[in-house]
Amino acid sequence: MIPPKIIILGAGYAGLTAALTFQKKLRTKEAEVTLVNKNEYHYFTTRLHEPAAGTFPHDKTRVDIKRLINRKKVQLIQDNVVEIRTSDRVVVLENHTLAYDYLIVGLGAEPETFGIPGLMEYTFNRWNINGVRQLREYIEYQFATYKNDPKRTELLTFVVGGAGLTGIEFVSELADRVPKLCKEYDVDTSLVRLITVESAPVALPGFDPGLRNYATSALEAKGVEFILGTPIKACNKHGVVLASGKEIRAGTVVWAAGVRGNSIIEKSGFTTTRGRVPVDGYLRAPGHENVFIIGDCALFTDQRTKRPYPPTAQIAVQMGKLLAENIVVTIRGTKHKRKPFKPVIYGTVASLGREDAIGQFGKKRVTGYPAVIIKKAVDLRYLFAIGGIRLVLKKGRF
Ligand SMILES: Cc1cc2nc3c(=O)[nH]c(=O)nc-3n(C[C@H](O)[C@H](O)[C@H](O)COP(=O)(O)OP(=O)(O)OC[C@H]3O[C@@H](n4cnc5c(N)ncnc54)[C@H](O)[C@@H]3O)c2cc1C
Structure with a gap:
């Protein structure tokens, strides 16, 4: 046969x-x-x-x-x-x-563009290896360019569209990296703005209110600003235009909203x-x-x-x-x-940077380092399932 x-x-x-x-x-x-x-x-x-x-x-x-x-x-x-x-x-x-x-x-x-004009052209929206390689390089390029043209402070503004899992996990990592970038490029940290824009009235809608508040407070403490309940209406070469009519001039716009x-x-x-x-x-x-x-x-x-x-x-x-x-x-x-x-x-775990996370497992709630450990364990378990202990040792983040 x-x-x-x-x-x-x-x-x-x-x-x-x-x-x-x-x-x-x-x-x-x-x-x-x-x-x-x-x-x-x-x-x-x-x-x-x-x-x-x-x-x-x-x-x-x-x-x-x-x-x-x-x-x-x-x-x-x-x-x-x-x-x-x-x-x-x-x-x-x-x-x-x-x-x-x-x-x-x-x-x-x-x-998903939701028909927002300029979204595909003016945002980083490709969540694959080449997309993230390009974004990482671009972030550094913004710091370097600002140093050559210090009037353009908007180069140090980063807008993230979407406060779901992807957007929050990305902005958390970026918030962790900003102090190092500022040191490397001799930039005053107070000039850097990280703004998360979300059309829903809350961030991380899949999580319960206690965990959502924990996450937003933790990120605000790292300098992240939240604009909630406000869709992005358009993206252009200067940044984004919100449904409220407000314009945010930003050197980098990252799309993680669907x-x-x-x-x-x-x-x-x-x-x-x-x-x-x-x-x-x-x-x-x-x-x-x-x-x-x-x-x-x-x-x-x-x-x-x-x-x-x-x-x-x-x-x-x-x-x-x-x-x-x-x-x-x-x-x-x-x-x-x-x-x-x-x-x-x-359950679901959202990373809030290197040292913080939230997790929701049925009725169980976890925050802080225990949630970080669970997140790592989930990743390591997947590596083990597809490639055994060798892959865990090679690619794991411990
Ligand atoms: C930053 C981020 C964080 C996330 N965090 C979590 C999380 O914590 N927990 C969770 O459960 N989910 C999370 N998700 C969602 C999760 O990653 C996706 O749901 C999952 O990847 C879907 O798996 P998939 O196999 O359908 O697609 P993918 O894993 O995206 O794989 C699709 C494959 O198809 C290939 N492909 C695409 N087009 C073509 C083509 N034309 N020809 C040939 N090959 C092609 C791609 O190269 C890729 O290898 C996250 C997503 C992102 C972006």
Whole structure:
């Protein structure tokens, strides 16, 4: 019998976990698994705020995929996905066309612009390795440029759009780095402004009020200003314009206020809501028995609350693992053993810089150093799961 072809698009949290689960569960020649990714490396998106602010080397937040996979079991193709043609059961890449029997789409997210003019052109909004490398360099460049042109104090103003997890974790790291940058470039710290702008009335809306207050007070103490309940109306080369009409002149604007599913999915004709495909309990795209969407591209609704789960790494990993297990039992002719997806939400931790964090686990609340330790433990656990102790020692932040 010809082994079925399983194609996985994207080696992020969801796609890589699926590939590693196939590698573990499939017997030789049971299926041909191909993992397609635009880079030769997998990156830890949940830690990108650190290299973005320059507090941690970017190389520590990525790992060569070849070091994680067994190429006898999973073939890796480094290429860009261009289109998915479900009618022909093929995926078009820049340099290849691949036929599939089972297709798993885990292409991650893109920035949600909410139609704000100038957002894509004038903000840093790419949360990937090259995006954060560029941002880190740009931050330093602003300090250096200011020293050559000290009238332009706006170069030392940094606006962060969004006070969710990504925005808060980034601004916290930047707040930690500012004193060092000021020392390095001989800049008076009082000239640097870090401003977080958020359209919702509160920061970190996923956390309870006590933890939200803890986080905002901790960040205000580090010099971060908050403008809440005020959307950004436009971005331009001078900075941002708020819905209130106020303009903030800023040398750097970082966008961390929302994501949508990868645009390739929409372009390929799938039904989407904000670029995400509403999947069923077996993570299938509507109308497609053998096309599965996982991670940030999937819109999975909590049947109890009727609200979609937010896109997170913990859900992406669980989706990748369960889906691969379900496909393995399907290939073995025991489809009845498939399990529907039921995410387990262990909790959420938000880092507030190197030495502070908040965490919410059911009814448990944690702040300060214990939360920092939990955050580190979560990261290390993921490294261990994908690459064992060697990866923990190589890439871990202790
Ligand atoms: C700064 C930051 C902090 C975060 N913190 C947390 C946190 O603490 N906890 C948490 O649970 N979640 C957190 N998240 C969210 C979490 O990172 C995402 O939900 C998670 O990365 C989604 O996994 P994914 O596999 O769907 O996508 P990704 O991990 O983004 O992977 C997508 C993959 O697809 C590849 N790809 C994309 N387009 C193409 C193409 N055209 N061709 C080929 N390959 C392509 C990419 O290169 C990438 O490897 C954070 C996000 C950010 C940005």
